[in-house]
Amino acid sequence: QKEVEQDPGPLSVPEGAIVSLNCTYSNSAFQYFMWYRQYSRKGPELLMYTYSSGNKEDGRFTAQVDKSSKYISLFIRDSQPSDSATYLCAMTPPGHDYKLSFGAGTTVTVRA
Amino acid sequence: NAGVTQTPKFQVLKTGQSMTLQCAQDMNHNSMYWYRQDPGMGLRLIYYSASEGTTDKGEVPNGYNVSRLNKREFSLRLESAAPSQTSVYFCASSPLERERSKAFFGQGTRLTVV
Numbered sequence: 139q140k141e142v143e144q145d146p147g148p149l150s151v152p153e154g155a156i157v158s159l160n161c162t163y164s165n166s167a168f169q170y171f172m173w174y175r176q177y178s179r180k181g182p183e184l185l186m187y188t189y190s191s192g193n194k195e196d197g198r199f200t201a202q203v204d205k206s207s208k209y210i211s212l213f214i215r216d217s218q219p220s221d222s223a224t225y226l227c228a229m230t231p232p233g234h235d236y237k238l239s240f241g242a243g244t245t246v247t248v249r250a
Numbered sequence: 251n252a253g254v255t256q257t258p259k260f261q262v263l264k265t266g267q268s269m270t271l272q273c274a275q276d277m278n279h280n281s282m283y284w285y286r287q288d289p290g291m292g293l294r295l296i297y298y299s300a301s302e303g304t305t306d307k308g309e310v311p312n313g314y315n316v317s318r319l320n321k322r323e324f325s326l327r328l329e330s331a332a333p334s335q336t337s338v339y340f341c342a343s344s345p346l347e348r349e350r351s352k353a354f355f356g357q358g359t360r361l362t363v364v
Binding site for chain 1: 254281283290291292293294295298300308340342344349351352353354355356357358
């Protein structure tokens, strides 16, 4: 079983919809949680970075971490065609914050 | 600001050939990484370098070697390429400890081994 599980999708939504993405994990030691966005044939870019449990909002993006359930989510409000990409969750344990464990990624298409 | 630059962008190798993937960053980051990305597998760490002169194995190091040439450059070498090494390779770098999980990635090298 993988340490980080992520539904690969694909997910197709109309413009303006709320996109909901999530990952589950098995290692309770994970402490830093990230979401990366990867456009087709490009490298991943850091989108959201959170530490421990709670919510973090940045513009149209909200990241949630529920450590008790080992579950993280990313919400995209008022989705735009430019949000069409693959979204990767990643997480690291304390003391080894270079060891990113990635989910497989969810491909999202926002239809105009 | 170029960020993380990888060369080449595309490469086709025959089984048994060798090659070196080059990576350079201009953000004065201490840590550098090599990942491979395969469909359905996500990104997997091949090797990691915390600083100039140090390297450590990641999750999938077999068949690869690395060199941290200086603070800017981190190369990945395939000594005898195999079809199983067909993948997209990403170099990344990250700043100081406690922020090492904030990785910046290059554009990738698409490698096909036939």
